Amino acid sequence: MLLAVCAVALLAVERPRGLGDVVEVRHWSYDDYTRVVVELDVPVRTEGVTQLAADAGRPERLFLDLDGIWVGRRFSDGVEVGDGLLRNIRLGQNTLRRTRLVIDLERYESHRVLTLTHPHRVVVDVYGRRGGSAPGAGEDALGVLPxxxxxxxxxxxxxxxxxxxxxxxxxxxxxxxxxxxxxxxxxxxxxxxxxxxxxxxxxxxxxxxxxxxxxxxxxxxxxxxxxxxxxxxxxxxxxxxxxxxxxxxxxxxxxxxxxxxxxxxxxxxxxxxxxxxxxxxxxxxxxxxxxxxxxxxxxxxxxxxxxxxxxxxxxxxxxxxxxxxxxxxxxxxxxxxxxxxxxxxxxxxxxxxxxxxxxxxxxxxxxxxxxxxxxxxxxx
Structure with a gap:
């Protein structure tokens, strides 16, 4: 809710100069993790991912701030995933000079974040188990053999x-x-x-x-x-x-x-x-x-x-x-x-x-x- 309120308020303000744009959001689902890719037109530095517990009717989620990025209204409706690990991917203007990426979770074990270039993009891999079964003998916490x-x-x-x-x-x-x-x-x-x-x-x-x-x-x-x-x-x-x-x-x-x-x-x-x-x-x-x-x-x-x-x-x-x-x-x-x-x-x-x-x-x-x-x- 806070993300939506901030986004609505900020979009009424003229866009500051010198900001990069979100080009595209993509995602792929594997057996034990989902990959989220946010492509940008400029390089970006990230300060790490924050995990938030479910509260007030909102699911457990991860968020990551992208400084110097403007997202506008392009992704105001979010990107539905619904693969058993992720529910949705949301992007909104957190401040005038910062876009916030929010990933709504179904199940969660761990994650990793990569920043890549040519094209510039942020890659977030979210790991978890889609089923409720315990890992088999010799498997790790994600049920995958080393x-x-x-x-x-x-x-x-x-x-x-x-x-x-x-x-x-x-x-x-x-x-x-x-x-x-x-x-x-x-x-x-x-x-x-x-x-x-x-x-x-x-x-x-x-x-x-x-x-x-x-x-x-x-x-x-x-x-x-x-x-x-x-x-x-x-x-x-x-x-x-x-x-x-x-x-x-x-x-x-x-x-x-x-x-x-x-x-x-x-x-x-x-x-x-x-x-x-x-x-x-x-x-x-x-x-x-x-x-x-x-x-x-x-x-x-x-x-x-x-x-x-x-x-x-x-x-x-x-x-x-x-x-x-x-x-x-x-x-x-x-x-x-x-x-x-x-x-x-x-x-x-x-x-x-x-x-x-x-x-x-x-x-x-x-x-x-x-x-x-x-x-x-x-x-x-």
Missing amino acids: PALRPVRTVVVDAGHGGRDPGAIGISGIREKHVTLQVAKALGEELEERGFRVIYTRRDDRNLSLEERTVVAESADGDVFISVHANAARRRSVHGVETYYLDENHERHAMDLAARENGIPRGEVNVLQQTLAKLHMEEVSPQSRRLAQIVQKQVVTGLPRKLRPQDLGVKKGPFYVLFLSNMPAILVEVGFLTHRGEAKRLRDEGYLKDMATQIAEGLVLYKGEQDTRLARTGSS
């Missing part, structure tokens, strides 16, 4: 870039988005032949935001996330294959690559690094690291000797598409579009299929290790 105890059945394959985002452009105009799609589709076929369930983030030349890619992954209840990319370098002599996993402590080279793959200026990767440090990655990161090690080794040693790429190793990097995922996740850079010999190979359908085959073989080896670990612990 990655170390999760069997590998479903693999999410992500073809980097796409649509109006070409990614890196190499020799003779070769585009990263086309290479990644070919490898991703071939990888999916190889995995299905080996008994995995495969989910694609895209199967054609379309543009997907980074959160949309992970929405696909988690709504499909994926067990592993593999993002396929192709590299580029200022020095045309650089070539080889490298595999990344998520970690806030990363090599300097990863900063430039992450900036390009994330679609942000290099300086803003430091902000992302600070965000990563706040996230709980102690469960996912070890599994991602092991997956990266196995896949990298298999790609380098599994291809025919005359086609083997240079081994650039396993590296750590702050990639949005990895940290928005709550499962073991890696990013494979399959070669350099800016190297004449490697660019030629990356145009060869047979070579791309061979590359996909070795990535799939790496997944099989990782699954074997995971199955052995589960057999020892008695999980299934």
Whole structure:
């Protein structure tokens, strides 16, 4: 009620200069959490989320203030969710220079907040249980098995870039988005032949935001996330294959690559690094690291000797598409579009299929290790 009264009073006042706008509000529902995304046209700083208990006929709720943002009447009716975790999403003018985001709750366990750029947006993940049952043996408070105890059945394959985002452009105009799609589709076929369930983030030349890619992954209840990319370098002599996993402590080279793959200026990767440090990655990161090690080794040693790429190793990097995922996740850079010999190979359908085959073989080896670990612990 207070939010509504304030909003009505403030809207009678002329809008101050220099404020940003709310562009769009989106939400996605998963089994154990709901993601709310508020897109803005300027960067914003948040001071954290406040939780309020149900009172005076109002539900339990979370609120978050967005300083320097004007919302006007666009979302005065709110956004209905009704998915068993959230009731509604509301936005109103709390003060002349501040918009308040209110999330009305049905059930609640915990939450996390991320601020992302290009486009500017605030992401709020609200965790809870839609049913009334207690967590099963080995499950956490949200009823989800930790990655170390999760069997590998479903693999999410992500073809980097796409649509109006070409990614890196190499020799003779070769585009990263086309290479990644070919490898991703071939990888999916190889995995299905080996008994995995495969989910694609895209199967054609379309543009997907980074959160949309992970929405696909988690709504499909994926067990592993593999993002396929192709590299580029200022020095045309650089070539080889490298595999990344998520970690806030990363090599300097990863900063430039992450900036390009994330679609942000290099300086803003430091902000992302600070965000990563706040996230709980102690469960996912070890599994991602092991997956990266196995896949990298298999790609380098599994291809025919005359086609083997240079081994650039396993590296750590702050990639949005990895940290928005709550499962073991890696990013494979399959070669350099800016190297004449490697660019030629990356145009060869047979070579791309061979590359996909070795990535799939790496997944099989990782699954074997995971199955052995589960057999020892008695999980299934």
